[in-house]
Amino acid sequence: MSSILLMVLIYNIFVIGGIGWYLRWKEKQTHSITDMALGGRDAGIAMFSVTIAITYLGSAHVYGLMEMSFVLGAVALWFCFAHTILICVICLGTGRWIRRVGTATIPELIGKLYNKRLRTYTACVGAMVVFGLVTLETQTLGIGISAMSDWSLGWSSVLGAVIGTAYVCMGGIKQTMWVNLINAVVMYTSIIIAGIYLAFVLPGGWEGVTEHYVSNGQEFKLSILATPDLLVGFSLAAIFSVVFSQSVNQQGMQSAMSAKNEKVIKRSLWIAAPINGMFGVFPVLVGLAAATIPEFAALGPKLAGATMIVELLPAWLVVLLQAGFLGALLSTFAMSALAPATIFAKDIVGANVKGGLSAKMEQSLIRNVIILIGIIAASMTFFFQPNVILAITWLFAWLVPFFFIILAGLFWKRHSTVALIVVLAAWIVNLLWSFSDIKQGLGLAAFENAHIVAIVSLIATLVGNALVSNAKPGLFKESNGEKQPLTAQA
Template sequence: MNTVVILVLFYNVVVIGGIGFYIWWRERHEHTTIDMALGGRSAGVATMSVTLAITYLGSAHVYGLMEMSFIMGAVALWFSFAHTILMCVMCLGTGPWIRRIGVSTIPELLGLLFGKRIRLICACVAGMVVFGLVTLETQTLGIGISSMSGWPLGWSAVLGAGIGTAYVYMGGIKQTMWVNLVNACVMYAAIIIAAIYLTYSLPGGWEAVTQHYVDNGTEFKLSVFGEPTLLASFSLAAIFSVVFAQSVNQQGMQACMSAKDEGVIRKSLWIAAPVNGLFGIFPVLVGLAAATIPEFAELGPKLAGATLVVTLLPTWLVVLVQAGFIGALLSTFAMSALAPATIFAKDIIGSSKKEPMTPEHEKSLIRRTILIIGIIAAFMTFFLHPNIVFAITWLFAWLVPFFFIIIAGLFWKRSATAAFQVIICCWSVNMVWSFIPQVKQVIGLQFLENPHVVSIVALVSVFIFNFIANDAKEPFFANGRYEKVEGVTQ
């Protein structure tokens, strides 16, 4: 085991273990029970904003953007731009609305709007989508550790999953938030220094990188607009999938649900947007550079960028960069594991019980579920290595109809029948678009990605099915007010 791996692991053990132990000690000392899911709804601007930002700096942003920029160029930055838009939507829209209502999960909100059947169906699908994200984060953790150590990807992913599980296991979301705050400082200091250092350590500098693309007739890869067809297919798909899916995804909304109040969420925009949005520049530059240097390019898109960072930077800087990268990945892993565990505890097990679970029982159930999720995700990494960004946009497409039916239920009308019809139509189209490609070729829409077509179907079907619905009720936020709903914990 080399020095870099030892130091990065030591850093994570100290930060994660230290903060987790302190929260556990406070729990024992004050004779309280840790609120694994929401941390007692006490998060302030600093912890909430950084957690919101770093939760979405996961596999797609770190090594996924290196992989995509290696293949398609700077147009990959649109994935990062889409997340900046997402921060605005969440901090000014869906986050404050959902915190005002006081629910603990997105399926619980859907249940309040449309009934128990919709809650259970959406809980199962949302839980499995976020579990899919956990497997991608596990793969990317494996890539990061493998690039440092030279170990096989599968066993590197097992180690990453173990650390990621520890990130959230002891103190739940409160532990995750405080570890995030430390990791954010380390991460940004590291990538700023690394970007400057690469200017001098790259063979020929950034000028040689630019000249490579010009000489090969692929200078379009240096522009964020790329080729017109690539811009239309990738950038719009990224924006559609990220904004419509993630703005109502349990993975990120759990941070908003943990905030002290709506004001904390709105103020968090000023930190969350730049912390999230600016990060993508560095991995895209690394991917572009790696594709121009033969010794890295021959490794392929998955490992080229990661290996370049480890090879060209001095050991002390590699430790900082990898600690920051691994920290961002671990944060997303932790929130992605906590989200389905929370949904399982509150929406699948908790909602089926006549009596509410005790805090101790809920804490124990969430911890066991997180552990099982980590084990399964690590095991799957031995067999599955999908393209990270494409896999994520496909997963996001499953959550797109949630956005449209939630907006309709909050501000227009609530119809359980219409909501059910919308999600069935959208999920059916997503399956057809994924597994029967002949359909989109026959109708001449093969340029549309899953998020494109699912968003269009969701928007159209929401209007059609709500107009013809016979069971529609007034919107949840009727006449600018909101109603108190029995059973919602404030």
């Protein structure tokens, strides 16, 4: 084991284990049962803003952006822009609405708006999507550890999954939030120092990177506008898939559900958006630079950027940087593992057990499912290693219809059959767009899954609700009409 990896592991064991041990000790002292899913709904601005920002700084932002910028160039930054827009939507819209209703999961919210059957359907698909995200987070944890140790990607992913499981398994979302606060400081300090340091150790500095692309006729890789095809095919797809899916995804909404009140969510925008938005610049620059240096370019897009960091930076800075990167990945892994475990415990088991699960049974079930998810995700990295960002945007498309039926159900109309038609139509189109030649046959090859699923979901929601006459009014409209606003739990 390399000294760099050893020091990074010691740091994570100390921080994760220390906070986890403290929370377990406090639980015993107070004779309470840890709320794994929501942490008692008392998260303040510091904990919520950092967690919501870092939850969306996962595999795609760290090594995924290095991989994508290696291939496509600076246009990869649109993935970061999409997430900054997402943070705004959550802090000003969906996060506040969901906290106001007081549900613990997105499927539970859908069940409250429509019916139990739709709750079950969306729970199964939602859990499947977030599990897919866990496998991608596990892969990129492996990339980082492999770059530090020269281990194979598979065994590096196993180690990453073990640490990621520990990140959340002892104290649930509260443990994750406290560890996030510490990791955020380490991460941003390290990337600022590393960006400055690379200017002095890159062959020709950052100017040399620019000259390489200009001299090779690839100036488009230096521009966020790139080419029209990339702008439409990648940039718009990233915005569509991220904003319409992640703004109602359990992975991120679990933080909003755990916030103390709506005001905390709204005020956190001024901290969360900058923390999230600025991060992506560094990995994009690393990917661009790695592609210009033959010894690193030969490693390919998955390992070039990560290996360049380890080789060119001094050991102390690599330790800081990798600890920060690993912290971002572990945070997303933790929230991604907690999300399907929460859905399983509350929507699939708890909702179908008479009287529901006791607090102790729910805590135990969530912990066991998190461990099982970690084991399966780590095993899968030995066989599947997809492009991270492309895989993530495909997974996001499955959740796009949730946005439209939730928006309609809160503010316009609630009709269970219409909502079911919306989600089924969107899921069928998503499958056809991926596994058939329908988009070529319709002459819509430029439209990615996120584009077409959003369009189908919007049209089906508007037309379906416009045609029905026996729909219930939107939940917020109904509560206002009865003069019983849903703010008691906020």
